[in-house]
Amino acid sequence: QVQLQESGPGLVKPSQTLSLTCTVSGGSISSGDYYWSWIRQPPGKGLEWIGYIYYSGSTYYNPSLKSRVTISVDTSKNQFSLKLSSVTAADTAVYYCARVSREFLELVYWGQGTLVTVSS
């Protein structure tokens, strides 16, 4: 059974960079059948796709966040990471990592999510 686990600081100051890591277990991140994605959900609101990465390093980003987002992959550690720069209170959200099927682009496996609060 594939499991994903987010980790990183729960509090980030405004204008700083949010950094999170997703550790994948029960399967290889180097599998060619999947993308690896970040999604976020502000408190009380809906889901927003941030972007995803293939094991080779190729990326797709949400155009609305593209200028501030970097997603990277470390196949040796079976991890992928998110960096979001110049954060504001509007970036306060639960951040999820997930595995995306390349065939239909659905998200079958999700991490439990981690709340990141942007506040001074």
Added chain:
Amino acid sequence: SYVLTQPPSVSVAPGQTARITCGGNNIGSKSVHWYQQKPGQAPVLVVYDDSDRPSGIPERFSGSNSGNTATLTISRVEAGDEADYYCQVWDSSSDRLVFGGGTKLTVL
């Protein structure tokens, strides 16, 4: 950019059928996926590629997609089905994964 429109809320009595819609321009040409999210939990995929169910999802959950509307149907609704439901597609014209705004299902 591509927009998916869901009703904010749907209410249904136990044992009845709930239908949650997801509207989008020519959505029938896209592959639609549905997620169930209960409070404090990560979303769970309940229908993928319009009408297929992942293993472990009850047959009571089904989906359809045609024209400008996709529909998630939950038959014989139970109290445990009360949750938020989201539709999702990949918009190839903008290379963007898109979620609907979500629908809160209330079991009366």
